[in-house]
Amino acid sequence: MSKMKKLIILVIVCIIGGYFGYKYIMTGGERNLETENSAFVVSSSTIYDEFLSNPELSTTKYLNKAIEISGKVSAYENNLVTLDGKISCLLKTNEKVVLNTSIVIKGRVTGFDDLLEELKLDQCIIINDSI
Incomplete structure (x- = not known):
């Protein structure tokens, strides 16, 4: 050659x-989010409002960080939990989730969809349900 x-x-x-x-x-x-410390502990409404008011700053603050987020389950289908109609959390495993219950989920922030105005997390695990 x-x-x-x-x-x-x-x-x-x-x-x-x-x-x-x-x-x-x-x-x-x-990453193993079960053992990783959360960078932030927030409610779904707080983080959502941050992304709406200043998406660039919020992206810099939260992107690829492990966070714990609390909210009410508004939808659940195929391992995708939606909190308060604003936050999409893709669960790592198939778990039973009850609609309209309060829950805490730990996951990695992957971004904010400006078109759908939805925050997205992946590698999520349920920390606590029915809080």
Whole structure:
């Protein structure tokens, strides 16, 4: 194989590796939120109001951070819990969730959807229900 072909293959491998490395770093990767300390403990209305009033500052403050968020379950389907119609929490495991009950969920903030005006969390676990 010529040196030029080897160089092209090396560049392609570096680009692909760089892309996946960047993606892993930016998304925070899979973390164990059960043992990780929460950076913030907030209510769904408090954090939602923060994102509505200043989305850029709130994104900087909360993005990829583990938080505990309390609220009332307004919807539940396929491991997706919605708190107060404003916060979407994707649960790590299939758990029984009762509508219209108060709950505390710990998860990683993945962003705020401006179009739907909805805060999104993933890797969520239920800390306490019926508080």
